[in-house]
Amino acid sequence: MLKTSVLAAFLAIVALSPAYAAQDLCNEAHMKQMDGMIAKMTDATKQKEATTALDMSKAAMKKGDTAGCMKHMNEAHKAMGM
């Protein structure tokens, strides 16, 4: 149930972003959403994986490295089972 609601929340975010592009995900608002979604994860190992990937994604975002941000973001999404 929890996993389904996390996925539903993610799909809602994607649906709200018609131009589902890097700049829509590499921003503070989405990072907050990711933090919230990761906090709800039940698999501690995957949760740590997602947190590590998201931290790297945030670091890349701060450097203005959108490609790097998206690369680590995708890793975080994968760890979240997306």
Ligand SMILES: [Cu+2]
């Ligand atoms: Cu994300």
